[in-house]
Amino acid sequence: MGYRIGKRFSFDAAHHLDGLPPGHKCARVHGHTYTVEVVFAADRLDEPGFVTDFGDLEPFGTYLDEKFDHRDLNDVLDVPPTSELLAAHLAQWIIDSLEPLVQGRLESVRVAESPNSWAEFAPAGRDE
Numbered sequence: 827m828g829y830r831i832g833k834r835f836s837f838d839a840a841h842h843l844d845g846l847p848p849g850h851k852c853a854r855v856h857g858h859t860y861t862v863e864v865v866f867a868a869d870r871l872d873e874p875g876f877v878t879d880f881g882d883l884e885p886f887g888t889y890l891d892e893k894f895d896h897r898d899l900n901d902v903l904d905v906p907p908t909s910e911l912l913a914a915h916l917a918q919w920i921i922d923s924l925e926p927l928v929q930g931r932l933e934s935v936r937v938a939e940s941p942n943s944w945a946e947f948a949p950a951g952r953d954e
């Protein structure tokens with residue numbers, strides 16, 4: 827039992843994926859409007875009844891804008907820019923840089939390259 831909240835962010839970026847079969851469309855440089863949905867959870871609410879204020883998650887939006895928006899993900903990530911690995915990277919940033927400043931705990935980060943597909947990273951051992 828507990829409370830969960832989510833907030834969705836978006837940015838535009840290019841990428842390509844290496845190591846795919848010959849002719850795979852994703853080996854070519856192309857772009858997506860990425861959406862990133864973060865979920866925070868808490869067993870108890872803070873005043874006035876928040877897991878954490880949605881507005882307090884805004885530093886994550888600033889991080890996405892500054893590091894990823896209108897950039898080539900192959901240039902700014904040190905792992906292959908799949909949705910799965912991007913979700914894991916973003917979760918680590920939140921754990922290191924945002925979670926200490928807000929109420930609640932990160933439960934998951936979901937990255938979507940299109941409305942039809944997504945990948946999620948849920949850090950292990952997140953019990954309060």
Ligand SMILES: Nc1nc2c(c(=O)[nH]1)N=C([C@H](O)[C@H](O)COP(=O)(O)OP(=O)(O)OP(=O)(O)O)CN2
Pocket residue numbers: 843852856907908909910939940942943945
């Ligand atoms: N498990 C994953 N599979 C794929 C990823 C990924 O990050 N994780 N990424 C890609 C490519 O980035 C590709 O651009 C997206 O592939 P796909 O969704 O198949 O293609 P479309 O955007 O054209 O989506 P449609 O729904 O088919 O129109 C590939 N696979």
Ligand SMILES: [Zn+2]
Pocket residue numbers: 841852856857858939
């Ligand atoms: Zn792609």
